[in-house]
Amino acid sequence: MTTSSLSPRRHLAALPPYTPVLPFDVRAAQLGRTPETIVKLDANENPYGPSPLARRALADLRYAHIYPDPESRALRQALAEFVDVPADHLLAGAGADELIDLLMRVMLEPGDKVLTCPPTFGMYAFDARLNAAQIVEVSRALPRSSTSLLKEGQGSGEAFSLDLDAIRRAVEEHRPKLLFLATPNNPDGSLPSPEILDALLDLPTLVVLDEAYIEFADEALGRHKSRIMQVPQRDNLIVLRTFSKWAGLAGLRVGYGAFPSWLMPTLWKAKQPYNVNVAAQEAARATLRDLEERQLVVAHLRYERERLYRGLQTIPYLEPYPSQANFILCRVVGKDAAALRQRLAEEFGILVRYFAKPGLEDHIRISVGRPQDTDRVLEALEEIANEGIAN
């Protein structure tokens, strides 16, 4: 073997370097605090954790020493009832994240194109690059003050709304194989209208709706907002869902997707055999037996979202956007958003999310927590406001 053959795939050299997310306990130690005193509102997790039945299933786990069912049969059967889609259209994954990557691995030849509408969830572009695809970006309407990225004709619509005409033109010109859309979108929490979604589904491309947060959208558990029931009737629709948010199982890594029949055999061939572990499968199944409890948790979080939203509206240097998810994006006016994030962490032990991304440099995103978390974050933001000095 010559040393010149000792190199990773060439396209990976162009990937931005890996920036690890600090584990919660490490971040807490860095801030000189114990994890219990931190208010963690930076990753859209569920502060209530798993449902009681899911906790019990984990405590009673009997088969941790046996490999999991590679087809997640019992879980897929329970999901089929939950989402009203036949199990043979459903695939479980180690989080929706795994399914995004799996889908790209089976669909994309190097150089194929993936259309995304930034600002949005970063994994679409990350996985597209990993799979040597080209990314076609059709930006959402940016808030008026975020001029850094504004090009001619952009920024005219409601903040973060989709530019349907530009998407149509981009599909026509670039013929992307996949179009990824988070519904509701991360980081702003907006949900496109049914008319826009219908128009997108008429485009000649495979549309992936990422419904990671759909359970927090206006109808209970997102049943009516979701498009998942339409998957069996359409050849060009994929819907991804997760147990990370509404079900409080982010740490266990379990999600699922509904895919058209023509794609299922290839997904089965390409996935890792034991992709969803025993604990995750059991906890997810138990959650589906505990829907009344989850409905309450989702209702609490939705109520708290409105309380947080109203509170944020009273903070003079913040402009929150209405959200259909379990987080609220805020524009920061007259203060440096990155510095604000830093102060909240260091002085108050409150973690919120900042994105150094075009159109978002003057924003922070705050996940919805418990009532006491809302109180802490609003008190801190008010204290900073009352200082009357910009950072």
Ligand SMILES: Cc1ncc(COP(=O)(O)O)c(C=O)c1O
């Ligand atoms: C839009 C969106 N999709 C998918 C995910 C990842 O979900 P999972 O935890 O199931 O991998 C997230 C997580 O933050 C997200 O925001």
